[in-house]
Amino acid sequence: MVEEVSDKELITVTIDKYTDLQRIKKANGDYDNPEMDYQIKITVAKLSSLGVSIEDITL
Helix, strand or coil, X not given: CCCCCCHHHXXXXXXXXXXXXXXXXXXXXXXXXXXXXXXXXXXXXXXXXXXXXXXXXXX
């Protein structure tokens, strides 16, 4: 059985992922993590494609 996800649910999950990644990055301090940066970049692109501005939710 396949359940459909509403746009609102998709946006909420993606925002949660973005904020989780930001908190992890901040907790890592100055540690350079290219994979983390890439994941954040991709998540930002997804949010943008969903019409979500990240301006107010960026640490």
